[in-house]
Amino acid sequence: MDFITNAAVQAVQQLYNTTITAQDVNLQQTRKEFEGQITIVTFPFTKFSRKGPEQTGQEIGEYLQANVAEVAGFNIIKGFLNISIADSYWLALFNDTINQESFGVAPANGKKVMVEYSSPNTNKPLHLGHVRNNLLGYSVAAILEAAGYEVIKTNLVNDRGIHICKSMLAWQLFGDGETPESTGMKGDHLVGKYYVVFDKEYKKQIDQLKQEGKTEEEAKKQAPLILQAQQMLQKWEAGDEEVMSLWKTMNTWVYDGFAKTYKKLGVDFDKYYYESNTYLLGKDIIEEGLSKGVFFKKEDGSVWIDLTEDGLDQKLVLRADGTSVYITQDLGTAQLKYNDFGMNESIYVVGNEQDYHFKVLFLILQKLGKSWAQGLYHLSYGMVDLPSGKMKSREGTVVDADDLIAEMERTAKEQTEALGKTADLAEDDKAHLYYIIGMGALKYFLLKVDPKKRLLFDPNESVDFQGHTGPFIQYTHARIKSVLGRVGDAAANIVLPDVLHAEERDLIILQSQFPEVIALAAKDYNPAAVANYVYELAKAYNKFYHEHSVLQAESDVLKAFRADLSKKTAHIIAKSMQLLGIEVPERM
Structure with a gap:
């Protein structure tokens, strides 16, 4: 304006x-x-x-x-x-701008951005927290691409450390040679099973040692299992052939399992980084920081940075024995990623429990004089809770991503069949429709809320066809497609009417805002802007649909115009949902 x-x-x-x-x-x-x-x-x-x-x-x-x-x-x-x-302005805007094929597609801005998300541990399956992480990262990447950025989607896999050794050791001791093939289990679930086995057996040993007079702390440190796991980690770091072979085998099981879950979630990555390759990085950066006076050594030889003047505290960056801490690795990995891609911005999609860690990481890189450090951003998000009793996980602690996806498909099936609109579909088509609706419900519910907010996810509420939900928007798209299928050639030669009804005008106004919404969502790294926009567009279309007939319009001019208005609405709904990683069916 x-x-x-x-x-x-x-x-x-x-x-x-x-x-x-x-x-x-x-x-x-x-x-x-x-x-x-x-x-x-x-x-x-x-x-x-x-x-x-x-x-x-x-x-x-x-x-x-x-x-x-x-x-x-x-x-x-x-x-x-x-x-x-004046209506003439809105009609001209619709005809000359909104109705163009390129509408909503931002030109390339010459900037490159990396979005790192997922970051799983290889000792257990993906869970509900990972689901929000993956959906958020994937959607932010899609939105940035739509806003004109060149986007690199990366996944830093935590595939080393004591956690994976616990699963490996438990499988060695109690697994009796089980494999995904022999059990019919997904590989990540099988490895996760032995992580739980380790924990149970470890607790038994702790209790036994306490009965023998040890304190809780002594028992935790002296339990044979934890000592064996630590010994296995030392062997891994020394490159022991037997340990490395088992590690590679079990990680392969996990990656096969992750791949299936990622496919169901509809997310992908351009580049994987593995902590087994990056955990030694960062020591050169520590030396650089010492030479620049950014870090200092204590008498015991440990290396620190003093951030008290910045409102933080002193932070250890290298242990006295010369081994890395987590932030050492992150410093090195940040430099590696920049060396690989030279991006203008780098977004870390990580839960808000890591807020302090990323403040420290980014500040250290700035103090080291890294020109690219100003482009680092922590996309911090809140936890996802479920109503009590809605779903139970295998271990009763966290909700497994695969269980959640299956639950969403079941809920979508129940609610769709209750409406009685799929009786004439083939069974395969029904199954695919229930998957699309279930995943649409899950994704929309998690993405319509500002990432910073903690949210309560209710599977049944998310599949409501009349609420502020993904299925309502999907249903609106299917309704438009049904209308357009019956219009025929009415929209072949569009003639604009002289005046607009309020509902037609409201649709055009909302359509015109689409590029601004993408730009805002990209600027704030916030898919909720797109999610709430497309809901308002779907609502406006349903109001228009109930007030003004397309098929029984008063004239051929109006019929053609309303068909075109409907077609563009369907296109923007589909594009908006695509930015959220959500499919829209042709019929429901």
Whole structure:
């Protein structure tokens, strides 16, 4: 609406002999209860007009209506000038801009961004927290690509350390040679099973040692299992052939399992990094930091950084024995990723329990003078909770991602069949539809909320066909496709009507906002902006559909126009949902 802003600047110049800039004009969308589409806040102009906000608004409104062809009328509500834009403007916008094939596609901006997400441990399956992480990372990457960025999607896999040794040791001691093939279990579930076995046996040993008079702390450190796991880790770090062979075998099982879950979730990656390859990185950076005076050594030889002046604390970056801590590895991996891709921005999708870690990491890299450190961003997200009793995990602690996906498909099947609209579909088509609806429900529910917020996920509520849900939007898309299938060739030669009904105008206005929504979502790394936008668009279409017939329109001109309006709405719904990683079915 630059033409309104520019006209307001001219109005103030002409009426009050005062020069202002476009930044001085506060434009807002008109609130739904008032007539108009664009509102100018008039309070700031009273110091020039020396009149009340209502009279100032009246004078500016009269000027705009007299001098701007697109202004059809106006009204004043206190200090707010609500402007009605002529139908001819909206019709021209629809025909000349919105209806173009390239609408909503941002040109390449020449910037490269990396989005790192998922980051699983190879000792257990993906769980509900990973689901939010994966869906968030994938959607942010898709949105950034739509906004003109070159995007690299990466996954840093935690495939080493004491956790994987615990699973390996338990399998050696208690597994009796079980494999995914012999058990019919997904590989990640099988390895996760032995992580749980380790934990149970470890607790038994702790209890036994406590009965023998050891303290809790002594028992935890002296239990034979944990000593064996630590010994296995030492062998792994020394490259012991037998341990490395078992590690590779069990990790292969896990990766096969992860791949199946990723496929079900509809996410992918351009590049994998593995902590087994990166855990030794960072020591060169420590040396660099010592030479620059960024780090300091204590008497015991350990290396630290003092961040107290930055409101943080002192942070260990290298142990006295010369071994790395977690942040040492992260410093090295950050440099490796930049060396590999030279990106302008790098986004880490990690839960909010790591907020402090990333503050420290980014600050250290800035103090080291890394030019690319300003482009680092921690996309911190909140936990996902389930209503008590809704779902039980295998171990009763966390909800397994595969169980959740299966539950979503079951819920989608139950609720869809209750509507009685799939009786004529083939069984394979039904199964695929239930998968699309179930995953659409899950993804939409998790992505419609600002990532920073903790959320309560209810599987049944998420599959409601009438609520603020993915299935409601999917159903709207299917409804439009059904209408268009019956229109035939009516939309072949579009002739624009002379006037718009309010519901038609509202649809065009919402459609016109699509590029701005993508730009905002990309700027804030927030898929919720797209999710809530597409819900409003679907709602507006349903209101239009109930008020105005497409197939029984009063004239062929209106029928063709409404069909075209419907077609563009379906296209924007499909594109918006695609940015959320959600499929939209042709029929439901």
